[in-house]
Amino acid sequence: MSGAPRLACINFPHLALSLAWRAHPELRGEAVLIGPRHRSGREVVLAASEAALARGARPGGEWRQAEIACPEAVQLPEDQTAISELRQEMRLVLQDLSPLVEWVDDTLAYLDVRGRDLRLPTEAALASQLGRSVQRLLLVPPRLGVGQSRFTAWVAAQTAGPGRIRLVPSGGAAQFLADWSVERLPLPDSTRERLRDFGLTTCGDCSSIPLPDLQRQFGPDGLLLHRLCLGRDRATVSPWRTPPPCGMRRVLAGPVEDTEALRFGAPELAGGLAVELAHRRLAAGRLRLLLGGGDPGGEFWEQLYPPAPVATEQELLPLVLNLISRVRRPVQVIELQALDLVPPPARQHRLWSVGGDHRDEIDRAVARLHERFGEGLVWRVAPRSGHPGDVPEERLVWNRG
Amino acid sequence: MRLEGLATGLSGLDDLTGCGGLPRGRLTWLSGELGQGWFDLGLAVLALLSRSLPVALVDFEGRVDPGDVCDYGGDLSNCWLVRPRHPEEGWAAARALCEAGVEICLMMSATWAPVGRAAPATLMGALETGRGVAVLSGGVTLPAEVTPRVALEVECRRLAWTRAHRDVSGLWLRLEVARSRMGAVGRGCRLRIALPRPYALQTGVVEAELWSAPSEELRLAASG
Numbered sequence: 001m002s003g004a005p006r007l008a009c010i011n012f013p014h015l016a017l018s019l020a021w022r023a024h025p026e027l028r029g030e031a032v033l034i035g036p037r038h039r040s041g042r043e044v045v046l047a048a049s050e051a052a053l054a055r056g057a058r059p060g061g062e063w064r065q066a067e068i069a070c071p072e073a074v075q076l077p078e079d080q081t082a083i084s085e086l087r088q089e090m091r092l093v094l095q096d097l098s099p100l101v102e103w104v105d106d107t108l109a110y111l112d113v114r115g116r117d118l119r120l121p122t123e124a125a126l127a128s129q130l131g132r133s134v135q136r137l138l139l140v141p142p143r144l145g146v147g148q149s150r151f152t153a154w155v156a157a158q159t160a161g162p163g164r165i166r167l168v169p170s171g172g173a174a175q176f177l178a179d180w181s182v183e184r185l186p187l188p189d190s191t192r193e194r195l196r197d198f199g200l201t202t203c204g205d206c207s208s209i210p211l212p213d214l215q216r217q218f219g220p221d222g223l224l225l226h227r228l229c230l231g232r233d234r235a236t237v238s239p240w241r242t243p244p245p246c247g248m249r250r251v252l253a254g255p256v257e258d259t260e261a262l263r264f265g266a267p268e269l270a271g272g273l274a275v276e277l278a279h280r281r282l283a284a285g286r287l288r289l290l291l292g293g294g295d296p297g298g299e300f301w302e303q304l305y306p307p308a309p310v311a312t313e314q315e316l317l318p319l320v321l322n323l324i325s326r327v328r329r330p331v332q333v334i335e336l337q338a339l340d341l342v343p344p345p346a347r348q349h350r351l352w353s354v355g356g357d358h359r360d361e362i363d364r365a366v367a368r369l370h371e372r373f374g375e376g377l378v379w380r381v382a383p384r385s386g387h388p389g390d391v392p393e394e395r396l397v398w399n400r401g
Numbered sequence: 402m403r404l405e406g407l408a409t410g411l412s413g414l415d416d417l418t419g420c421g422g423l424p425r426g427r428l429t430w431l432s433g434e435l436g437q438g439w440f441d442l443g444l445a446v447l448a449l450l451s452r453s454l455p456v457a458l459v460d461f462e463g464r465v466d467p468g469d470v471c472d473y474g475g476d477l478s479n480c481w482l483v484r485p486r487h488p489e490e491g492w493a494a495a496r497a498l499c500e501a502g503v504e505i506c507l508m509m510s511a512t513w514a515p516v517g518r519a520a521p522a523t524l525m526g527a528l529e530t531g532r533g534v535a536v537l538s539g540g541v542t543l544p545a546e547v548t549p550r551v552a553l554e555v556e557c558r559r560l561a562w563t564r565a566h567r568d569v570s571g572l573w574l575r576l577e578v579a580r581s582r583m584g585a586v587g588r589g590c591r592l593r594i595a596l597p598r599p600y601a602l603q604t605g606v607v608e609a610e611l612w613s614a615p616s617e618e619l620r621l622a623a624s625g
Binding site for chain 2 (some may be wrong): 265366368369379380392
């Protein structure tokens with residue numbers, strides 16, 4: 001499990017616009033204004049298409065001004081119910097790929113992509129899948145950026161074209177941000193103005209200045225500026241939580257570093273999840289382990305796909321142990337989620353067995369052997385359910401013949 | 402006479418024998434000293450076949466954990482376990498079970514105790530009747546009464562251990578036909594067995610890596 005933070009920023013057209021394009025595909029490429037929305041006694045623009053933005057309309061700006069700036073724009077009312085439904089759908093799509101999703105607004109979301117999905121082993125594969133999933137839902141290509149901090153990922157997304165992904169390698173943020181204009185840094189206007197006065201126009205200009213000098217000149221903004229320019233700003237997400245469709249969560253008394261201790265608790269997790277799955281009569285096509293270190297932002301995750309849907313404790317336990325074996329840091333919260341739920345596969349072990357006819361004959365032969373040599377020569381064994389020990393006498397049920 | 406083989410599903414092993422699997426109605430011997438892999442290979446093959454066929458395991462020395470059959474993905478409901486108190490009991494049970502329709506009878510022992518002339522002879526008769534397979538697993542010598550009846554001897558040699566999570570996760574084996582009535586003496590193959598471990602998703606013989614033993618592992622084996 002990688003320790004370096006990696007965040008994906010996904011930027012997409014406003015959900016209201018996506019809905020409008022779904023209903024009116026002929027409006028793609030046209031100037032479209034969605035609204036007006038009433039805010040503090042004013043009428044403001046909720047969303048504007050690229051063409052409308054180019055003509056001067058601004059989301060959140062006065063509706064009347066947008067009408068004047070863009071008189072030929074098609075005006076559509078917002079459908080709050082449809083937007084809310086699409087938002088929920090979109091969140092679930094994102095959460096399917098990473099359990100740590102921060103929904104910023106209806107155009108932007110961050111995902112923690114540090115975790116490992118065995119089917120999407122590389123960051124690029126995960127990001128591609130993310131882009132494809134969002135495009136499939138919204139029918140418009142999003143912009144995607146992946147970096148070591150929120151700002152780096154956001155800039156990467158802004159510089160990537162629609163339907164493109166930009167990956168900024170860990171440690172390469174400062175170089176990547178060097179040409180980014182300070183005018184577009186999330187800083188107060190006054191600070192940006194002073195930067196202009198100093199002749200500092202890009203992040204590269206600022207990153208070469210020592211931090212004490214920046215702090216002396218700009219106070220707390222100096223520290224923020226330094227971090228932004230080097231890609232060392234906040235690297236965590238405030239995840240949007242929804243109860244998993246089926247899962248088990250355990251909070252430990254304190255952070256546990258010892259994998260052995262976690263393995264000791266694995267049968268309980270697997271058993272609990274098996275009971276829940278049995279109650280719902282479902283099997284899991286994917287398992288995800290979400291681990292929290294106790295501090296905010298200390299969460300990480302792993303997921304794997306069993307060869308066939310799993311439902312019983314015997315099937316779940318090796319997978320849980322496999323997931324736990326990859327833990328490399330202290331853990332306080334452990335959550336096991338069952339995803340891709342399907343009806344459990346039918347188990348007809350002997351459907352194709354050619355030896356079925358001989359079973360009675362073998363049983364008769366065993367009876368004869370017992371008669372001749374005494375009981376205890378031939379045994380039938382079966383796995384014992386529950387949490388048996390490692391000794392064969394404990395983990396198996398032994399029956400004579 | 403061309404022998405029919407009971408396919409194990411492991412292409413490396415099946416190709417080796419010259420009859421497409423373990424020879425039916427005959428005695429096969431997986432020979433080797435303790436720790437050379439015959440134990441796990443035998444169990445893995447038994448587990449594989451137990452998924453669709455009735456199988457028996459004669460554990461002469463009481464060292465087999467039948468749970469391993471389960472861990473190798475076998476179906477214990479298709480498996481009869483024999484724990485004889487005397488070697489004669491084991492041979493008699495093998496004969497009775499093969500006669501009754503068990504398709505493969507795995508007999509495991511690191512050292513083979515002498516048996517009477519009748520025991521292997523009756524087992525051979527049962528095998529020919531039931532068309533099953535008997536596999537003797539382990540040991541470098543067999544009782545004098547058994548040796549001439551072996552149709553196929555496959556020598557097991559451990560090349561290297563594989564390691565994961567600071568644990569022994571499996572082993573590389575070299576199989577070589579030491580004696581065969583079907584020809585092909587000297588043919589060999591290399592395969593890897595993934596031992597049942599809590600972190601292992603796949604156990605048993607891993608054929609995908611049949612010819613790709615990591616060179617450093619082989620170096621380790623050579624130096625060790």
